Amino acid sequence: MKDQYKTKxxxxxxxxxxxxxxxxxxxxxxxxxxxxxxxxVREDSLQKVIEQTPNAIWISDEHxxxxxxxxxxxxxLEITDGEIIGKYNILRDVQVIKxxxxxxxxxxxxxxxxxxxxxxxxxxxxxxxxxxxxxxKVLQIVLSAIKNKDGKLVNxxxxxxxxxERKHAEEALRLASAYNRSLIEASLDPxxxxxxxxxxxxxxxxxxxxxxxxxxxxxxxxxxxxxxxPEKAKAGYQQVFQDGFVQDYALEIRRNDGHLxxxxxxxxxxxxxxxxxxxxxxAARDITQxxxxxxAIESLARFPSENPSPVLRVKRDGTLLYxxxxxxxxxxxxxxxxxxxxxxxxxxxxxxxxxxxxxxMIDTEHRQRIISFFVAPIVNAGYANFYGRDVTERxxxxxxxxxLNAELEKRVRDRTAQxxxxxxxxxxxSYSVSHDLRAPLRAIDGFSRVILEDxxxxxxDEGKRYLNIIESxxxxxxxxxxxxxxxxxxxxxxxxxxxxxxxxLAKSVSEELKLAVPERKLNITINTLIPAQGDQAMVRxxxxxxxxxxxxxxxxxxxxxxEITGSGEGNENxxxxxxxxxxxxxxxxxxxxxxxxxxxxxxxxxGTGVGLAIVQRIxxxxxxxxxxxxxxxxxxxxxxxxxxxxxx
Numbered sequence: 001m002k003d004q005y006k007t008k009x010x011x012x013x014x015x016x017x018x019x020x021x022x023x024x025x026x027x028x029x030x031x032x033x034x035x036x037x038x039x040x041v042r043e044d045s046l047q048k049v050i051e052q053t054p055n056a057i058w059i060s061d062e063h064x065x066x067x068x069x070x071x072x073x074x075x076x077l078e079i080t081d082g083e084i085i086g087k088y089n090i091l092r093d094v095q096v097i098k099x100x101x102x103x104x105x106x107x108x109x110x111x112x113x114x115x116x117x118x119x120x121x122x123x124x125x126x127x128x129x130x131x132x133x134x135x136x137k138v139l140q141i142v143l144s145a146i147k148n149k150d151g152k153l154v155n156x157x158x159x160x161x162x163x164x165e166r167k168h169a170e171e172a173l174r175l176a177s178a179y180n181r182s183l184i185e186a187s188l189d190p191x192x193x194x195x196x197x198x199x200x201x202x203x204x205x206x207x208x209x210x211x212x213x214x215x216x217x218x219x220x221x222x223x224x225x226x227x228x229x230p231e232k233a234k235a236g237y238q239q240v241f242q243d244g245f246v247q248d249y250a251l252e253i254r255r256n257d258g259h260l261x262x263x264x265x266x267x268x269x270x271x272x273x274x275x276x277x278x279x280x281x282x283a284a285r286d287i288t289q290x291x292x293x294x295x296a297i298e299s300l301a302r303f304p305s306e307n308p309s310p311v312l313r314v315k316r317d318g319t320l321l322y323x324x325x326x327x328x329x330x331x332x333x334x335x336x337x338x339x340x341x342x343x344x345x346x347x348x349x350x351x352x353x354x355x356x357x358x359x360x361m362i363d364t365e366h367r368q369r370i371i372s373f374f375v376a377p378i379v380n381a382g383y384a385n386f387y388g389r390d391v392t393e394r395x396x397x398x399x400x401x402x403x404l405n406a407e408l409e410k411r412v413r414d415r416t417a418q419x420x421x422x423x424x425x426x427x428x429x430s431y432s433v434s435h436d437l438r439a440p441l442r443a444i445d446g447f448s449r450v451i452l453e454d455x456x457x458x459x460x461d462e463g464k465r466y467l468n469i470i471e472s473x474x475x476x477x478x479x480x481x482x483x484x485x486x487x488x489x490x491x492x493x494x495x496x497x498x499x500x501x502x503x504x505l506a507k508s509v510s511e512e513l514k515l516a517v518p519e520r521k522l523n524i525t526i527n528t529l530i531p532a533q534g535d536q537a538m539v540r541x542x543x544x545x546x547x548x549x550x551x552x553x554x555x556x557x558x559x560x561x562x563e564i565t566g567s568g569e570g571n572e573n574x575x576x577x578x579x580x581x582x583x584x585x586x587x588x589x590x591x592x593x594x595x596x597x598x599x600x601x602x603x604x605x606x607g608t609g610v611g612l613a614i615v616q617r618i619x620x621x622x623x624x625x626x627x628x629x630x631x632x633x634x635x636x637x638x639x640x641x642x643x644x645x646x647x648x
Contacts, residue, residue, distance in 0.1 A: 056159065065086065104117055189283055194267075329366070350383070373386040373387065500531060529565075550577055
């Protein structure tokens with residue numbers, strides 16, 4: 001009974017515990033349901049807020065895919081939920097990527113930042129799903145990260161603002177301002193704006209040229225200080241404020257060097273939105289040339305009788321009105337009289353220039369001399385002035401020049417034909433060298449090897465040595481033919497100019513040379529080399545030849561030290577290749593770049609003596625220079641230059 005009692009009691013206690021747990025679960029369930037209801041209410045409220053806000057908004061998941069959007073966005077971009085929700089991802093947007101905003105967008109999802117940028121959106125038909133619209137819009141984008149209480153990004157919210165009209169207005173204003181400024185700067189006449197206090201507020205380039213003062217020196221100074229008659233200029237300036245404009249004033253501007261420039265000055269007032277006069281826009285036309293012309297015409301009109309050249313005056317109807325003393329011989333030979341008809345050519349010239357109000361030149365012959373008349377119409381007076389000049393010697397000189405030019409062109413054509421013939425002969429020679437000379441060389445080389453292979457048991461050591469010498473020399477002859485052909489082709493090869501990375505070229509060649517002689521210790525240093533303009537293949541050959549020589553002539557050294565440098569000097573770039581090899585005697589430096597010129601025997605160092613000649617020809621064809629410096633057993637340095645300016 002006692003054990004049974006204990007069991008029943010324990011059972012009751014367990015039931016009580018279960019009952020308490022059940023009550024707790026019911027309370028938790030009730031609390032959860034209330035929380036879900038509260039969450040739903042908040043989500044509904046949030047959705048209402050999002051839907052009702054005038055800003056265009058979408059919300060994405062933590063990966064950038066849109067999961068919610070509002071009506072303002074639908075209206076702005078003319079899209080539906082089916083086109084965007086669950087389909088569009090801003091991290092894959094073509095326009096975002098093209099316009100360079102992808103790093104900003106990534107920073108939101110990777111670092112939780114908020115970014116603000118302006119983007120152009122265009123419709124692209126090939127895109128199946130896009131955040132776009134029918135026409136080009138300019139959108140201001142604000143993209144922010146939404147984090148939970150643990151700081152983990154769970155969503156991103158994106159706001160769009162259409163600023164298309166504002167951007168168009170700003171661009172129109174910028175273009176208008178730039179256009180107006182360009183018009184002012186393009187004017188050949190001095191233009192000045194003046195404040196209400198009479199001080200200069202802005203000038204154009206023509207004003208700087210006429211006054212000799214810079215823009216900084218002029219702005220802020222008194223407008224009247226630059227005229228030889230400041231009171232007259234001041235009267236015109238004051239009239240602008242009184243009447244709104246000023247008539248033309250013939251004044252003189254005083255330059256900073258003391259000289260005076262005659263100008264025709266006028267001005268007009270400019271006003272604010274209320275119509276208040278706030279400044280003056282002044283323009284001045286440089287009439288220096290007109291003054292000189294007027295003075296010259298006045299001088300000719302005043303002293304025609306003293307003019308050593310013929311001066312005639314012909315009326316519109318063809319009547320000779322005047323002739324100066326220098327015209328006596330013309331009047332006599334042409335049987336002309338005052339108030340009688342002039343020669344037909346003069347009548348036609350007078351009528352044409354007066355009708356068209358233009359000037360012209362006509363030539364006449366007199367006693368085997370050529371008289372050139374400058375015809376100037378005086379429209380108001382109804383006649384034309386003929387100013388004559390004897391141009392016989394000048395015309396003869398011009399004819400001689402034309403004949404010389406014709407002869408020169410013929411010589412050029414003949415020389416070109418000779419050069420073309422020489423080029424054809426050179427090509428024929430190259431073909432002969434390439435084919436006719438190689439055939440016997442190949443035969444000599446082949447028969448030498450056959451004898452060595454098939455008759456080696458019948459030859460003594462001396463015979464074998466002779467055959468080896470023959471084979472070695474045929475190879476040298478073949479290499480010499482190759483070098484000669486390469487040298488001859490350089491004169492005819494077209495230069496293809498492009499931008500060259502000289503450091504990259506030098507590095508490429510040096511790495512190839514290291515691979516070719518892996519047993520050598522080569523320490524090649526390439527300093528910073530200035531880029532150059534030239535034929536990349538040709539200049540690469542320059543590096544190949546110079547670096548190959550450096551590697552060859554440092555063979556006696558345990559470690560070869562080769563340094564490549566470059567610097568800019570004047571209008572050219574200077575490059576050098578320096579080594580610690582056997583060097584050379586400077587008294588023979590002039591032989592280095594000649595064909596077949598070698599300062600070392602073939603037993604010491606292999607070679608044909610053409611490599612440096614090729615370097616010199618390439619550099620000379622680029623308009624550069626090449627030279628060398630060295631000392632016996634202390635190394636050598638080879639220099640070459642390339643012009644900085646591009647040459648075709």
